Amino acid sequence: MAAHMRAAVLAGPRRIELAEVERPRPGPGEVLVRLHGCGVCGSNLAPWQGRAWFTYPFAPGVPGHEGWGVVERLGAGVDGLVEGQRVALLSGAAFAQYDLAAADRVLPIPEALTGPFPGEALGCAVNVFRRAAIGQGDTVAVVGAGFLGLMVLRLAALAGARVLALSRRETSLALARRLGADEAIPTGDPGAAEARVRDLTGGRLCRVVVEAIGSQEALDLASRLVAEGGRLAIAGYHQDGPRTVDMQSWNWRGIDVVNAHERDPAVQREGVLAAARLVAEGRLDPGPLYRSFPLDRLADAFQAMEERPDGFVKALVTP
Ligand SMILES: NC(=O)c1ccc[n+]([C@@H]2O[C@H](COP(=O)([O-])OP(=O)(O)OC[C@H]3O[C@@H](n4cnc5c(N)ncnc54)[C@H](OP(=O)(O)O)[C@@H]3O)[C@@H](O)[C@H]2O)c1
Known part of the structure; x- marks a missing residue:
């Protein structure tokens, strides 16, 4: 039977x-x-x-x-x-x-590693971090302190980056601080959030920005925070229709744009294994x-x- x-x-x-x-x-x-x-x-x-x-x-x-x-x-x-x-x-x-x-x-x-391990989710975070190519001393903004954003910002902090976390809820910002963000900035008023990032970076903005929400608003804000010659890593899934971007501003600043989504099974596997080591x-x-x-x-x-x-x-x- x-x-x-x-x-x-x-x-x-x-x-x-x-x-x-x-x-x-x-x-x-x-x-x-x-x-x-x-x-x-x-x-x-x-x-x-x-x-x-x-x-x-x-x-x-x-x-x-x-x-x-x-x-x-x-x-x-x-x-x-x-x-x-x-x-x-x-x-x-x-x-x-x-x-x-x-x-x-x-x-x-x-x-x-004895506790829970949703490996696929943590592997994605490792792979987003890798695709964003975050290095020591980089100023990094992470837009969206949900599970993915928090894990990526933790990895950025471990790598010796200066991390600015931007998110909507105060509880998410508090978690971001706990996980190593140097600054936690509310996004309720996107103009004020951008001004705060300008202040904190002497007007230079961020070497790397990770968008980890998946909405038009998040893409707009994340785009505005990238320094000249910097990198925008789009980790959010933009599933609900086409997006618009300010291409002129992307062009002018000469930024690199990375879609941080891995389809290659070998890369997915390696992300999970690396995440398991980091948690262990x-x-x-x-x-x-x-x-x-x-x-x-x-x-x-x-x-x-x-x-x-x-x-x-x-x-x-x-x-
Ligand atoms: N690239 C990849 O491999 C990969 C892997 C997994 C997920 N994703 C995608 O990455 C994104 C985040 O995933 P996640 O697992 O971190 O999800 P999550 O834990 O649910 O976090 C969602 C994030 O979006 C924010 N958010 C939700 N609704 C919002 C709204 N109406 N306005 C503004 N902010 C809002 C939350 O902010 P607060 O917490 O401050 O409210 C939080 O930062 C999603 O698009 C997901 O599909 C990508």
């Missing part, structure tokens, strides 16, 4: 059902992971809220893609991993008790940013993401 598992099914906009479904079996080259948890990504919010182009119901466990857990079973031909080993996986159906991934999408977690060494400590929800309260996790109550940054679900 086939084994079963519990999985969350996004049955329709704002409607999640818990289903008992057949547990997937690893085919050749695949690994079955018993999940300890899965992060809830900002990009999961659109399917939860509903958009015309989505077809419901989603497959069980979809769109969870920030899972971690232990190897349950290896498919034929897989070596380099052992059953019981703690891993993060780059998969797509991790709002469940188990998920499958190709062996090269299953990344070992160091023993010293205690250099990156995302623990205080997490709020855990049991799988049967995934809807509450989405609601928290939508309402962003004070102090809330990142939801994890545990099966």
Whole structure:
């Protein structure tokens, strides 16, 4: 008889059902992971809220893609991993008790890392940091102190950059300060935020600016903060239609513009492994940013993401 598992099914906009479904079996080259948890990504919010182009119901466990857990079973031909080993996986159906991934999408977690590890999300932060090419002594503005922005600004501070954090909520700014931002600037009045950055940089603005929100307003503000010859790293997903930019101003200042999104699986993997090392060494400590929800309260996790109550940054679900 086939084994079963519990999985969350996004049955329709704002409607999640818990289903008992057949547990997937690893085919050749695949690994079955018993999940300890899965992060809830900002990009999961659109399917939860509903958009015309989505077809419901989603497959069980979809769109969870920030899972971690232990190897349950290896498919034929897989070596380099052992059953019981703690891993993060780059998969797509991790709002469940188990998920499958190709062996090269299953990344070992160091023993010293004992807590939750939504590897995909942290790997993205490492890769954004790398693509932004932040170096010692750079003045760096991070626009948006959400999970991604906070992790990137922490890495920038570790690299010896001078970090200016810009965000909307006071609680996000307080977290930014705790994680090493030298200055925390509210964005409620974008003109005042820009003036503050000018003041703090003697009018030169910032060598590197990371946009980590994904809105037109954030892109506008981030664009205005880049120094002549500086770099704008766009980390936010701009998913809701075309954007406009002040091309003349980009041209005049001769800035580099980087779309800090990694599609190359090898780079994604390396980002997760690097993030795992940083967390294991205690250099990156995302623990205080997490709020855990049991799988049967995934809807509450989405609601928290939508309402962003004070102090809330990142939801994890545990099966
Ligand atoms: N490049 C990549 O590889 C990658 C990876 C993951 C995510 N992303 C994208 O990066 C962006 C941030 O992701 P995240 O995981 O950090 O999300 P998150 O934790 O939900 O943070 C969202 C950020 O957006 C701000 N924000 C939300 N609604 C806003 C509004 N109406 N006006 C102004 N600011 C608003 C929040 O500011 P406050 O906290 O101050 O309210 C916070 O800084 C998203 O676009 C996400 O899709 C990119």
